[in-house]
């Protein structure tokens with residue numbers, strides 16, 4: 001039997017979950033304690049405290065109520081924090097409320113509306129910032145980053161003793177900077193890469209690539225607000241990421257086909273850094 005969950009090790013992170021375009025997407029990064037989207041209620045994801053929702057389509061939020069229900073079975077878990085586009089968060093809440101009414105059972109959660117540009121602290125030095133994606137309904141992408149302190153560039157090369165003395169004298173020797181860890185952009189036109197070029201510099205970029213060849217026309221792909229590989233190829237030299245995770249593939253392709261098409265069509269220098277988020281063999285879950 002095929003497992004629902006696919007797991008990819010992408011040092012220093014693990015990306016685990018499921019993603020099939022239009023069917024369900026839910027990806028967990030255990031090292032960061034976050035879940036991107038909840039299109040399918042995976043039991044082992046129910047304990048994740050930060051649930052980050054891209055948009056209100058069923059394949060991205062359809063499993064949320066069931067997931068919160070499973071969380072309720074866990075011992076003494078605080079309500080999950082749910083981050084979602086400000087324009088749809090009330091509708092998502094309504095769905096969850098209707099579900100808890102129907103079940104006569106509370107599904108508590110803490111709701112955090114996110115507009116493009118909004119920034120929240122997830123834990124200690126880890127933050128999330130929303131950015132705009134380009135879909136047929138209101139949608140967000142998210143950049144996860146760490147705030148770190150770095151030695152001021154003008155002090156680089158000075159002996160450690162000298163820096164320590166300056167610090168002792170009360171001089172500010174470091175600047176705060178952002179280390180871009182993981183960006184998540186799904187259900188969007190490729191324009192997202194132009195409008196938010198910093199995601200091309202994120203250590204890991206998780207990006208949708210729903211359509212891969214002529215089985216879907218570029219026109220229809222655009223009409224649905226999705227990325228077609230024909231268009232992604234135009235950006236092939238711009239990805240500075242250590243890893244580019246491609247996901248949300250259409251059912252038009254089997255997992256094996258998706259991998260073969262990407263290997264054939266992507267330039268080698270990019271394919272080497274690409275993780276095809278699909279089961280190794282067999283059908284889609």
Ligand SMILES: [Zn+2]
Pocket residue numbers: 021022023025057059060187248
């Ligand atoms: Zn989708």
Ligand SMILES: [Zn+2]
Pocket residue numbers: 055057135187
């Ligand atoms: Zn969608």
